[in-house]
Amino acid sequence: MENSQFYLGVETSGRCGSIAISDTQQQMVQIDLQQQGRKHAQTLVSEVKNLLNQLKLAPNQITGIGVSRGPGSFTGLRIGTAFAKTFGYVTGCPVLGVDTFEAIALNCPPEISETYVISNAQRGDLFVGKYLKISDNQWERTSEICLWEITDFCHSLKPGDTINGPGIELLDTPSLFDYRLLEPEFRNPVAAKISVITARILQNSPSADHAALSEVWDLTPFYLRKSAAEEKWDATRQIHTD
Numbered sequence: 275m276e277n278s279q280f281y282l283g284v285e286t287s288g289r290c291g292s293i294a295i296s297d298t299q300q301q302m303v304q305i306d307l308q309q310q311g312r313k314h315a316q317t318l319v320s321e322v323k324n325l326l327n328q329l330k331l332a333p334n335q336i337t338g339i340g341v342s343r344g345p346g347s348f349t350g351l352r353i354g355t356a357f358a359k360t361f362g363y364v365t366g367c368p369v370l371g372v373d374t375f376e377a378i379a380l381n382c383p384p385e386i387s388e389t390y391v392i393s394n395a396q397r398g399d400l401f402v403g404k405y406l407k408i409s410d411n412q413w414e415r416t417s418e419i420c421l422w423e424i425t426d427f428c429h430s431l432k433p434g435d436t437i438n439g440p441g442i443e444l445l446d447t448p449s450l451f452d453y454r455l456l457e458p459e460f461r462n463p464v465a466a467k468i469s470v471i472t473a474r475i476l477q478n479s480p481s482a483d484h485a486a487l488s489e490v491w492d493l494t495p496f497y498l499r500k501s502a503a504e505e506k507w508d509a510t511r512q513i514h515t516d
Contacts, residue, residue: 279337280329281476282361283469286318286354287346287374288440293322294465295329295336296473302329304466318357333365338484340472342463343371344496345393345401345419351495359490368488370472371496377467378439379405379413381460388416389456392427392441400427400441401498411474421498 283294286307294304305325308317326333341358344351355371362369375391382389387407395401403419422430424444431437433452437445440461447455479487 279473279477280331280335281469281473282322282336282339283372283465283467283472284318284322284339284341284354284358285374285377285463285465285468286350287342287344287463288350289347290462291318291350291354292465293318293325294469295325295331296466296469298473298477304464304469318353322357322361333361334367336361336365336367338368338370338472338476340370340372340468340475341493342374342377342465342468343493344374345395345498346374346463346495348495348497351497355493355495359493362488362490368476368484369490369493370475370487371489371493372468372471373415373496374463375401375403375419375439376405376413376415376471377463378461379407380411380467380470381462381464382407382413382436382438382456383460384410386436386454386456389436389438390431391439392437393439394441394444395421395499398424400424400444402427402441411470419496419498 278297281296285292291307292304295302307321339358339361341354358369378391379389389405391403391405392400400422401419402422403415404417405413406416408414428445431453436454436456438456438460442455442461476484
């Protein structure tokens with residue numbers, strides 16, 4: 275283990291967060307965070323410490339840390355991002371923001387080569403991205419993640435299309451019999467996949483380039499729209515300035 279490389283994955287984009295540590299060969303262990311949603315901040319640090327202790331690893335033995343950057347929960351993404359940047363700053367390991375939807379695409383069964391990934395964007399909308407399988411541990415986004423009204427998205431589908439992601443819960447699934455809707459066990463991002471993506475990126479890059487790849491200073495969550503609270507605040511300010 276002394277010469278192994280270890281990759282920490284952090285997933286806090288949804289209500290059920292997780293953390294995982296992988297080595298260069300395979301996932302070592304993943305655990306679910308005990309607290310959910312906004313309470314991730316209360317246990318994330320201690321649970322990462324417990325996981326490191328469980329594996330008899332010191333923080334400075336982590337080769338790189340990857341964190342789910344969104345789309346997802348405003349609060350959850352901020353918590354995960356802040357933790358990853360702090361961990362990277364303290365230990366000196368590179369920090370990577372990982373596309374949450376690529377992590378979901380990586381959950382797909384082996385026979386799937388292309389999929390839409392969707393999640394709840396609130397207010398009757400979906401976040402939608404389309405992904406193509408490049409290899410067993412890599413998917414490539416083929417279109418920008420964007421906002422779709424649910425009905426418009428469903429009308430855009432072609433028979434045989436595959437759909438994955440937590441947004442499936444919002445669809446009128448009985449009417450979508452011409453499409454493959456992946457089962458619930460494939461739909462949510464998990465830290466193990468975040469860790470796998472992080473390992474792939476760093477292992478495929480010369481170690482001399484890792485510092486340049488690191489987002490320890492400028493990593494920000496991926497948001498397509500402001501939160502409801504921010505939009506309400508902007509509307510209030512606009513009324514006061516009119």
